[in-house]
Amino acid sequence: MPANVKKTNPSMQDVARFAGVSIATVSNVINRPEKVSAATTEQVRAAIAELGFVRNDAARSLATGTTSSIGMVLADLDNSLFVDMAHGAQQGADAVGLRLLIGNAACDMTRQDDYLRLFDEARVGGVLLSPMEDSLAGIERMRSHGRPMVLLNFEQSGADCCTVLVDNEEAGYVAARHLVETGRTRIGFVAGRDYYQPVHARRLGVQRAVRETGGVELEEIGTDGLGFEDGLAVAHDLAGRAADRRPDGIVAVTDEIANGIAEGLHATSAVQVPGDIAVVGCEDNRSARSGPVALTAVQLEGAAMGQAAAELLLEEMKTPAGEHRHRTVMIRPGLVVRASTAVPAPQA
Amino acid sequence: MPANVKKTNPSMQDVARFAGVSIATVSNVINRPEKVSAATTEQVRAAIAELGFVRNDAARSLATGTTSSIGMVLADLDNSLFVDMAHGAQQGADAVGLRLLIGNAACDMTRQDDYLRLFDEARVGGVLLSPMEDSLAGIERMRSHGRPMVLLNFEQSGADCCTVLVDNEEAGYVAARHLVETGRTRIGFVAGRDYYQPVHARRLGVQRAVRETGGVELEEIGTDGLGFEDGLAVAHDLAGRAADRRPDGIVAVTDEIANGIAEGLHATSAVQVPGDIAVVGCEDNRSARSGPVALTAVQLEGAAMGQAAAELLLEEMKTPAGEHRHRTVMIRPGLVVRASTAVPAPQA
DNA sequence: GCCACTGATTTAAGCGCTTAAATCCGGGAC
DNA sequence: GTCCCGGATTTAAGCGCTTAAATCAGTGGC
Structure with a gap:
């Protein structure tokens, strides 16, 4: 349907206008449908579909101060251990409706740092990191910004984080x-x-x-x-x-x-x-x-590590700041x- | 330094106040340092460091309407071909200063769809997708929102996208x-x-x-x-x-x-x-x-495919809407x- | 001493969304 | 007929940042 391509991303405002309601109602239809009458809901839904509206997540997370995703920075995706960790973490995140975003450092310290910064700026809910040697600086930066973080597979001395290790x-x-x-x-x-x-x-x-x-x-x-x-x-x-x-x-x-x-x-x-x-x-x-x-x-049970890490992270994320006690989980290897x-x- | 942990994420406003300048000056120090006098820059820098300020990317991208990241949804990270693609794509993105975010669908159609939606809402600059069978619906949704997108390793009939295929x-x-x-x-x-x-x-x-x-x-x-x-x-x-x-x-x-x-x-x-x-x-x-x-x-030269895909995507991203002609790139396999x-x- | 001019800084108007509080409206209850 | 009530909807105030336009010094020319 190249004929009616929408030029610009429609906003809630556009949807509201189109449906003949206020912008708050549109928001309610999306977030608290029970507050809106059936008829109105229907109209708004139709407008959303018609206009191809997509909620702007930047605006949303700016307004609410929350995100629905967590970041994971992996040392090296070529190594299947890390892929397994990603799987496990994904499972853990899925369970509570969080999305897992993966950054592959590919053994490059600069890139690891870039990703940490990116996730920091994106205000993700928390970060899972399989650190490369000597990542203390990057870790402390995140910590000092108060971002929850869990370390995987590496015991970074001096780091003030929960950690998941293989025994x-x-x-x-x-x-x-x-x-x-x-x-x-x-x-x-x-x-x-x-x-x-x-x-x-x-x-x-x-x-x-x-x-x-x-x-x-x-x-x-x-x-x-x-x-x-x-x-x-x-x-x-x-x-x-x-x-x-x-x-x-x-x-x-x-x-x-x-x-x-x-x-x-x-x-x-x-x-x-x-x-x-x-x-x-x-x-x-x-x-x-x-x-x-x-x-x-x-x-080495990468999946178990990933999942444990996700759980630790979620735990820290929902604990009021200051009350959280860091823990280290040891995963027992199999044969x-x-x-x-x-x-x-x-x-x- | 657990003593002086910052309770809340400081905003530019806080930095401005602390440095005794206006918020616009802080923004300028960060984005157009040449517009600010050396002395002021120094003060602001100090304030940023002291307060541990991190720019809020949601606010930034809301204000500018841009992002610095692209998304990649992979069918299955367990398969090394896709890992190679990720590498290639990363290289392509790095070259122009874009960050690559990876979502692993892990052979699950629902998850592929979730990631597409996530990237769509996050207003990433564009999306690379190695689609699973019959992803037309998801693809069309993205396209109809005007989001640039390149398909990898799968020829989705009816999809209106650039595509990278292996020959x-x-x-x-x-x-x-x-x-x-x-x-x-x-x-x-x-x-x-x-x-x-x-x-x-x-x-x-x-x-x-x-x-x-x-x-x-x-x-x-x-x-x-x-x-x-x-x-x-x-x-x-x-x-x-x-x-x-x-x-x-x-x-x-x-x-x-x-x-x-x-x-x-x-x-x-x-x-x-x-x-x-x-x-x-x-x-x-x-x-x-x-x-x-x-x-x-x-x-199958996954890395070459990933890189080619990133290049196609960047090309589409910087072409004014409507003027872009989709292309299909065939990568020649090696032995x-x-x-x-x-x-x-x-x-x- | 006045003015136009330049560079540094500030003002202010959004970006698109959420949400608490305010407003509206149609029924009963009296 | 008047009140009050509650559900549905709207108003309006931000969230933290960018940026064009406005303001505010200093300067040097005359």
Whole structure:
């Protein structure tokens, strides 16, 4: 219908005029229909449809001082963990009729900051942030403006916010425990440097699992980084050892490392996964490079984190300022068992 | 500094009072600093910092009738193609200083509609939409409100919008061509039903490639659906045939099917991939189930699509209403060669 | 000393919506 | 016939910002 295209966005005023009522009545039809007689409602509805009226949200939120949306700034949408968080948050928001707006920082600190500022200026009801390293400045800015905010997956020291974390100590524990329970007795923990927070926690968890169990040894195998290449290097080392001098089960601190190890061992074909060595990863990241063997991994439960975060945020949003007590929620990781830790078949 | 938390969001009025100037001067300091003397600017800046003032975007956009953001509604963030599109769009938006807000429909039509409505009410500058089947109603609503909009990856018949599509005919052609060039002579095209738009186009492309080449046969192998299971079924069929009665190269219309075929053949181990049969997928979807062999696949170039879409949108946004001519941009797919189409080694 | 002129600042009129308070109007109740 | 009442509708006062137009100094020219 290109013939009767509306030139300009009609306002409530236009609708009111068209329907022969006052602007307040139009507003009432939209917001409190029970206050308006049936006949009038009908007329106004017709006018709205006829004119193609769309309520101007800027004016609305200016007048009411509220918004119906919350913002979420994600560190990296390429990483499926964050996509899962978005899902969870969306679910949480949906439940109370809030709309979730997503900004993807794409690992760019400037962009993270831009989005925070945008949401701040847009006066969203609150913000969910999966911060990148050292986001304190941006966080404090939001806080000082009194905007509710929840941090996801990162413990920003000094930040005065509710936080949702995955229990990384538990993640390490679960991974190691799984190996022990499937009969492995020489556990290897492959870990990058400790100064990346979660690595440290996972190490602790693995140690605890080993300590709790009799007759199991633990070897810690260091790497330079946390990537696929580092896993390959470890595989190379392992393949060169005598059979009785290498672990029979490995907890890799990331999926990338785990895949690197599996790939490296697969290539030499001297050592079988899971026959000779079982491998567990620690992130269950869909986007992790897919290896030659389906990887058993600890699930970081992104959706659960997102949902918990949304709930914390809503809680803070509806608590009168000043009365809110920040909380930290720990999400317990799960375990997804796949081929890389299958119990060796008898005849193998 | 919990001691001097600001109770309420300070307004420009507050800043003006604090700095001892008029509200217009504050506005000028923010928007046209060149109009204000250095000394005044300094005072106002100080007041802004001291009070923690944040410009209220609702008021601003109400007063100016403009926004600095565009919206993007994605069918499914779990699918990496859409994530790529988001990246591309973001890049396009960044280039002109617009902010990109993302809504994830998560395959839910209602949610897609909610987001469209939200963006409409928020008066965003324009909307990018990767529509789900039959989104005509929502699209028309936006269009009739005069909101610029670009469709991605789906040709909605009857929609009066710019559109960015991947050239699916070309995708089929590229895939088949690759097989032929690596020496395969009996091509199989594994395809679900034709009524899913891209399937049809890809079929045409494969046919063209075969037609263009002498000495190559084409066999079309139908499936019920487009998933992993369907691929498994095809593998089963193939494995049961005599060696000279089966294709030596397969174009699967989706990655899922391709992975199913590879997995199924791998399991029987009677037929080798790529030794006996090379397999090409058609989406290069990172989230596709990872198979036993790294899959050669046609790249749908999500990022390029996103960027092209953003550019079309910006073009429409700055063209005076009525003068805009809609365009459709076809993105040419690329090819990512991996193990599943490696040329058989001589000794194998 | 008066004036036109320039640059800095202020005034004031909205932008489109919400909402408390005021107004209207048609029935009973008396 | 007069009052009062309650539901329906309208009036009017903002919400916080932008911006064109008006005001207000100083300056230098004469």
